[in-house]
Amino acid sequence: MLIALIARDKPGALHTRTDNREKHLDYIRETGVVSQAGPLLDEGGEMCGSLVILEVEDMAAAEGWAENDPYAKAGLFESVELIPWKKVI
Numbered sequence: 417m418l419i420a421l422i423a424r425d426k427p428g429a430l431h432t433r434t435d436n437r438e439k440h441l442d443y444i445r446e447t448g449v450v451s452q453a454g455p456l457l458d459e460g461g462e463m464c465g466s467l468v469i470l471e472v473e474d475m476a477a478a479e480g481w482a483e484n485d486p487y488a489k490a491g492l493f494e495s496v497e498l499i500p501w502k503k504v505i
Contacts, residue, residue: 418451419478420501421468423487426494432487433463439486444468449481465493469501 425433433455444450449470456465466487472478478498482488488496 417472417474417478418501418503419470419472419475420499421466421470421478421482421496422456422499423468423482423493423496424456424465425463425492429492430462430464432490432492436486436490436492443484443486447481449477475500 444453449472450468451471452467452469454467455463456467458464470478470481472481475498482496482498487493
């Protein structure tokens with residue numbers, strides 16, 4: 417099952433993102449369920465959120481992955497959506 421995780425950073429939290437970026441990237445590599453990922457950018461080109469495509473067994477697995485993401489544990493996100501997704505192209 418593919419799940420799109422769309423997370424928006426709290427305002428003014430760029431330092432939280434940069435301070436935890438390596439832990440987040442290590443988590444992505446270690447868990448092995450991310451098929452695509454990258455930061456969302458604001459109008460000035462600064463990172464302001466995340467888009468992560470998870471390939472997991474079910475929504476519960478996606479929720480667990482999201483809760484254990486170092487970004488989430490650091491309190492980076494203002495909001496997180498987990499949406500079932502179908503790859504077409």
